[in-house]
Amino acid sequence: MLVKDGVATYEQVISRFPKQEFLVKPKAIIECYENIPCNPCSTSCPFDAITILEDINQLPKIDFDKCTGCGVCIYNCPGLAIMVCQIIGDKVRFKIPYEFLPYPNESETWHAINRKGEIIGDALIEKVMLTKRQDRTAVIQVLVDKENLYDFVTIRRKI
Amino acid sequence: MSKYSLIKVKYMIKKDLVIIGGGPAGLCAAKMVAEANQSCMLIDRNQILGGQLIKQTHMFFGSEKQYAKTRGIDIAEKLVEDVKKYSDLIDIWEDTTVVGLYQDKVVTVLKNERYVKIQAKAIIIATGASEKVLAFENNDLPGIYGAGAVQTLMNVYGVKPGHKIVMVGSGNIGLIVSYQLMQAGVNVLSIIEASPKIGGYKVHASKVRRLGVNIETSCTIKKAIGHENVKKIETIKLDENWKEIEGTEKEYEVDAVCIAVGLTPLTNLLSMIGCQMKYVSELGGLVPIINENHETSIENIYVCGDASGIEEASSAIVEGYLAGLHACKKLGKFHPKNDELMNEYHQQLTNLRNGPFGEKIRIGLKKQGVCKDVS
Amino acid sequence: MRIKEHPILNFKEERKVIHFTFNNCPVTGYEGDTIASALHALGIKKLSESMNLKRPRGFYCAIGNCSSCRMIVDGEPNVKTCVTLLKEGMDVKVQSNKGEIYD
Numbered sequence: 001m002l003v004k005d006g007v008a009t010y011e012q013v014i015s016r017f018p019k020q021e022f023l024v025k026p027k028a029i030i031e032c033y034e035n036i037p038c039n040p041c042s043t044s045c046p047f048d049a050i051t052i053l054e055d056i057n058q059l060p061k062i063d064f065d066k067c068t069g070c071g072v073c074i075y076n077c078p079g080l081a082i083m084v085c086q087i088i089g090d091k092v093r094f095k096i097p098y099e100f101l102p103y104p105n106e107s108e109t110w111h112a113i114n115r116k117g118e119i120i121g122d123a124l125i126e127k128v129m130l131t132k133r134q135d136r137t138a139v140i141q142v143l144v145d146k147e148n149l150y151d152f153v154t155i156r157r158k159i
Numbered sequence: 160m161s162k163y164s165l166i167k168v169k170y171m172i173k174k175d176l177v178i179i180g181g182g183p184a185g186l187c188a189a190k191m192v193a194e195a196n197q198s199c200m201l202i203d204r205n206q207i208l209g210g211q212l213i214k215q216t217h218m219f220f221g222s223e224k225q226y227a228k229t230r231g232i233d234i235a236e237k238l239v240e241d242v243k244k245y246s247d248l249i250d251i252w253e254d255t256t257v258v259g260l261y262q263d264k265v266v267t268v269l270k271n272e273r274y275v276k277i278q279a280k281a282i283i284i285a286t287g288a289s290e291k292v293l294a295f296e297n298n299d300l301p302g303i304y305g306a307g308a309v310q311t312l313m314n315v316y317g318v319k320p321g322h323k324i325v326m327v328g329s330g331n332i333g334l335i336v337s338y339q340l341m342q343a344g345v346n347v348l349s350i351i352e353a354s355p356k357i358g359g360y361k362v363h364a365s366k367v368r369r370l371g372v373n374i375e376t377s378c379t380i381k382k383a384i385g386h387e388n389v390k391k392i393e394t395i396k397l398d399e400n401w402k403e404i405e406g407t408e409k410e411y412e413v414d415a416v417c418i419a420v421g422l423t424p425l426t427n428l429l430s431m432i433g434c435q436m437k438y439v440s441e442l443g444g445l446v447p448i449i450n451e452n453h454e455t456s457i458e459n460i461y462v463c464g465d466a467s468g469i470e471e472a473s474s475a476i477v478e479g480y481l482a483g484l485h486a487c488k489k490l491g492k493f494h495p496k497n498d499e500l501m502n503e504y505h506q507q508l509t510n511l512r513n514g515p516f517g518e519k520i521r522i523g524l525k526k527q528g529v530c531k532d533v534s
Numbered sequence: 535m536r537i538k539e540h541p542i543l544n545f546k547e548e549r550k551v552i553h554f555t556f557n558n559c560p561v562t563g564y565e566g567d568t569i570a571s572a573l574h575a576l577g578i579k580k581l582s583e584s585m586n587l588k589r590p591r592g593f594y595c596a597i598g599n600c601s602s603c604r605m606i607v608d609g610e611p612n613v614k615t616c617v618t619l620l621k622e623g624m625d626v627k628v629q630s631n632k633g634e635i636y637d
Contacts, residue, residue, distance in 0.1 A: 003356045006364030006374050034361045035514040037473070038220040040228035056222050057514030076228050078218035079362025099541045100342060117371030135218075135230065136542050154369050204598065205617070211597070216542040230542065289599040299602075301579035301592030308596035308616075316571035317537045317545035343537050387580050387590050425599070 002033060007115045013150050017085070018064040026069025026086035026093070030060050032079065044076035071095045075137040083153070090146045093126070096154055098138045103128050110155040112144045120148055123155045174200045174250075175490055177266050177279040179257050179428065182210020183472050184464025185285035186238040187479030188486070191500075193245035195484070197492035200277065201242065201249055202268060204256040208242070209235030210287055211307065212472065214314040216342070217335055220360070221473035224507055231472065232314075238476075260284075260432040264459065281459040281486050284429055285479060288422035288443065288465035293327060296382035298418075302389035306336040306419035313343045321415030325392055326350040327380050331359035331471075333419030337367045340417070348411050351378040351394055353401065360516070380416070381408065389416055422469045432460060441523030442468030448528045453482040461486050468527060470512075470520055477507050535575045554624040569615035569626055570596065570603050581605050581615060583630035605629050 002008050008031060016029050030041065030050070035057045042052040042060055049066035050073060052058050069084045074097050084095040104110055104125040112123040127141035144152050176192060178185050181203030189201045207213060215231020226234045242249055252270060259267035266277040290305035292298065302321065304312075306328070309320045324345055326337045329352035337347045350367065355377045357364045364374060377397045384391040396407035423444040430436060435448045435456035446468045447455045454461050463482035464475035481504050484494055494500060512520050537545060550565035556573060563572025570581065570593050580590040581603050593603035598617035607613040608625050611633025615626070 002361050002364070004374075004376050006357060006361065006368035008361075008365065031365070032362065036220060036360050036362075036516055037222070037471075037511045037514055038227060039222050040218075043223055044228070055513055056510055057517070078220050078228050079360065080366055081362045101539050101541050113369060113371075115365065115369050117369050137218075138541075156371075206619070232543075289597075290595050292594070299584070299589055299591060301581070301590050304593070305595050305600075308594060311596040311616075312571060312574060313537060314543060316567060316575075317540075317543070318571050318575045319535045319537055320574070342541055388592075 005116075008033060010150065013115070017150065020087060022064050023085060023087040023092075026071075026084050026095070027064050027067050028062060028069060028071075028073055029083050029085050030062055030073075030077075031081040031083075032060055032077075035059060036079075038078060040076045040078060041073045041082060044072055046070065046072055069095075071139055074139050075134040080137070085149070087146060087149070088143075091143050092146050092149050092152070093141065093143050094123075094152060095139050095141045098140045098155070099136070102157070103130070103138055104140060104155065104157070110142070110157055112142075112148055112152050113154045113156050114148075114151040115153050119156070120151050121145055123152070125155075171265070172275065172277045174198070174277055174279050176200070176281045176283070176486060177202065177277055178283045178285060179260075179266070180210070180285035180287055180464070180466070181205070181208035181251075181253070182285060182287050182464060182475070183212055183234070183238060184287075184466070184475040184479035184482070185210070185283070186242050187476050188283050188285060188463060188483035189249050190238070190241050190245070191480050191483030191494060192487045192492075193242070193248040195487040195492045195494040195497070196248070197487040197490060198248045199250070200252060200279075202252045202255050202257055202266075204254070206254050208239045208251070208253060211310075212238075214307075214310040215472070216314055216339055219473060221471070221511060222507070225473035225476050225511070227473070234472075257428060260428045262433055262457070281461070281490055283461040283463060283482050283486055284455075284466055285462070285464045285475075285482075286425040286428060286466045288469055289425050290418070291421045291423050291443075293380070293418050293420050295380050297385070297389075298383060300383050300385050300389045301387065302385070302414060303383060303416045303418065306332045306417050309415075309417050310336055310339060313345075314339065319343055319345050320417070321413065322346060323348055323411075323413050324415045324417055325380075325394075325411050325413050326417045326419060328352065328419030328421070329357045329359055329364065329374055329376070330419060330421060331363060332422075333417075334359040334363035334367055336417060336419060337372060338363070338370075341367070341370055341372075347372050348413065349394075350374045351380065352376045353379040353397055355399070379403075383416060389413060392416055422465060424466050424468060426466060429455065429460075429462060429466070432457060434460060434462075437527065439468065439523045439526045441519045442527060446523075446527055451529055452485040453478065454485065459486070459489065468520070468523055474508060474511050474520075477504050477511070480504050481508075535577060552620050552622050554620060554622070554626060556626050557628060563620045565620075567620045569605065569607065569613075569618050569620050569624070571616075572620045573615070573626070580628065582628060585630075585632055588630060604633075606633070
């Protein structure tokens with residue numbers, strides 16, 4: 001449970017996903033479950049897809065019709081709680097924030113990791129993005145098996 | 160005879176306004192004061208201004224008005240840059256420790272091993288906070304550090320505090336420092352939390368949990384073991400009445416322990432000058448009684464930031480702006496946009512303190528005597 | 535104990551080496567270090583002893599509040615080594631008493 005061990009429940013996680021037919025295009029998944037004073041996701045979205053009302057303690061609301069999956073919110077979220085997700089056949093393409101060295105290299109295979117920090121399979125590294133605008137938060141694009149759609153959250157180097 | 164007493168104090172420096180502390184609150188106060196065309200002296204005991212922001216490598220929360228999504232280290236740089244633009248109005252004394260504060264508003268300082276006296280008309284105290292300690296067997300062993308100390312050591316000086324660490328406390332500082340320890344390549348074995356719930360933002364908790372760090376609630380540190388350094392610690396589970404449950408002891412081999420059990424306002428100077436103080440546990444301990452203008456029980460002595468009660472750095476920034484505006488207004492210098500800014504900053508504070516995480520602060524502020532900026 | 539690479543921070547690799555002594559042994563740190571950070575990088579965590587029971591003490595707060603890092607530096611006792619910058623030729627010793635006032 002989130003308040004006990006930092007792991008969101010399955011119900012919490014799927015409540016942040018749109019219906020799978022939306023995910024033929026990339027969409028942002030915002031794992032912000034708690035009313036904290038914060039709003040950069042909403043102010044940084046170039047498409048006005050994320051709204052937080054007047055009170056910055058409100059949870060962000062995302063309009064999946066407006067979201068293009070551009071990924072700007074990934075590195076603007078101070079809680080690193082946003083990723084972008086797209087279903088491609090029997091695979092899922094994720095874009096995740098990553099702030100550890102060494103960075104992966106394209107076409108390497110790393111472990112796919114769930115919210116408890118456990119290995120759940122392989123993640124094929126497709127792209128490593130780190131522009132000046134991202135302010136030292138790298139965005140890694142990976143491909144994982146579709147069965148990991150609601151489990152995958154980050155990557156770990158294979159040792 | 161100490162070398163300090165060899166130097167005779169020849170004269171008293173006269174200043175309208177002295178700001179003590181160059182962290183987020185003090186820097187923002189200085190900026191507002193200068194914008195109102197009021198001169199001031201900004202005193203900080205460190206060689207570098209910026210307070211504890213200089214070791215915060217993570218992005219800040221809040222709204223962009225308080226530099227949200229900017230890393231603390233970069234906020235420090237921006238605030239210092241802003242203040243240094245007003246070199247004609249702000250007299251910055253770095254590496255200067257205030258050693259005395261007296262009712263006639265005389266500030267005494269040590270600067271370059273010289274004892275100097277400053278006569279002020281108004282003083283803004285923005286001295287920040289210090290880390291709390293936790294009582295357990297052998298809690299004084301070397302290798303047991305405050306979480307802020309660990310951050311300073313690794314993020315300012317580039318030195319790892321150890322290789323294997325247990326974090327005690329799951330408030331925002333405990334969670335953030337755990338993440339930063341891992342970025343520095345340190346193995347965080349576990350985060351333990353005495354309360355049955357994680358104290359900090361859950362996004363921070365999730366960030367460390369997915370890296371494989373276990374967060375154990377209802378668990379505390381029982382003792383540390385070691386001779387010259389900490390080598391092992393023993394933890395124990397707590398029941399719903401916070402009583403230790405025998406038989407649940409667990410040992411960890413560590414070379415450092417990080418204590419993140421909260422901060423307490425650094426109020427020595429406020430006590431010294433004789434401000435009325437009150438114990439408010441929601442604000443971290445002993446705090447000055449203040450009015451809605453951030454003024455203490457002594458006229459023209461203001462306080463802002465963590466020194467007046469523990470909150471986030473974003474609130475310290477806004478409180479600094481407000482204390483600066485109020486102090487120079489009373490000295491007769493109006494900021495050209497005084498009314499507009501006051502409204503704006505009061506609104507920002509209300510907003511920051513509005514959510515469930517602000518509840519403790521709202522209760523604390525009411526006890527402290529402040530009725531504004533909480534809804 | 536030095537951090538070699540970091541995703542957010544940039545620690546200069548080529549820093550000026552500072553020579554100093556710890557309990558009369560010659561050791562080195564880098565320019566920009568405090569006395570305590572240089573000692574910690576060398577693995578030295580015990581900086582002082584408690585006054586009565588002579589228990590080992592290291593720093594606790596590292597920002598000059600707690601005084602647990604007090605040492606004798608160039609003969610002067612009670613120097614807060616967590617906020618005192620390291621200088622070439624410094625003579626640093628573990629302190630185990632209140633410190634004496636000198637002439």
